Amino acid sequence: MSSFRSEPFLWIHLAGIAALPILLQIAWIGLAVGDPLPGYWLELIFLLVIAIAPISWMQWYKPFDIFSLLFVAQRPELLTPEQLKILSLFKRPKHRFITVLGTVLMIAGLWKIYQIAPIATPAAAFLPQWRIIGLLIASLAFLASHLFLQVPLSVLGVLFTKNEQWEKTEPIPVSNIAQSFTLLGIRVRKILPTLVS
Structure with a gap:
């Protein structure tokens, strides 16, 4: 019997961490656009509300369903008992x-990137120098980067599950998936081809 650690969806979502540096760099450039508002804390609160809070809430209450990719999700009733x-x-x-840890890391990253944003001013020179545009770019990039941090962290938590714990784990009822997980995209019968060992 193959190990649950060989599940392709786990590794696909773990690999998503590779997008994190690129997304943080986009956020950094966004924060370099225009002149900061007089009350910098207003910008930080805006970024926390738009980019940090939604993903933290999702992962706390309705974690991202990893059996999905981009705009498609595998239909819950077709998941295997192992899945x-x-x-x-x-x-x-x-x-x-893990969700709290990821949130703390993102807040620390946000604060550090906000502080060093002026360094990226030359890279942001090609954009219209309206602060609102920069904040929108930064908020969307931070939102995506938070997702691409939280999901791989949660996948790592699963991959480090001890075999004894795995054996004791009960499958979640299919009827509970929609209310317990965030399913994004169109529901399809299959996303990845079946791997034959």
Whole structure:
């Protein structure tokens, strides 16, 4: 019997961490556009509300369903018992600790990037120098970067599950998936080809 760690969706979403540096760089350039508002804390609150809070809330209450890619999601009723057990692992208390850790890392990253944003002014010179445009670019980039941090972190939490814990894990009922997980995209019968060992 193959290990649950060989599930392709786990590795695909773990690889998403590679997008994090690019997205943070886009956010950095966005924050270099225009002159900061007189009350810098207003900009930070805006970024926290738009970019940090939604992903933290999602991962805390309704974690991202990893059996999806881009704009398609595998229909819950077609998941295998092993995949349903994997989803159960995302609902452990450990997952919420990981969510808090990811949120703290993103807030620290936001604060640091905000401080060094003026260094990126030459790179942002090609954009219209309206602060609102820069904030919108930064907020969208931070939102995406937060997602591409939280999901791989939660996947790592699953991959480091001990075999004994895996054996004790019960599959999540299919009827609970829609209310327990965030499913994005069109529901399809299959996304990845079946791997034959």
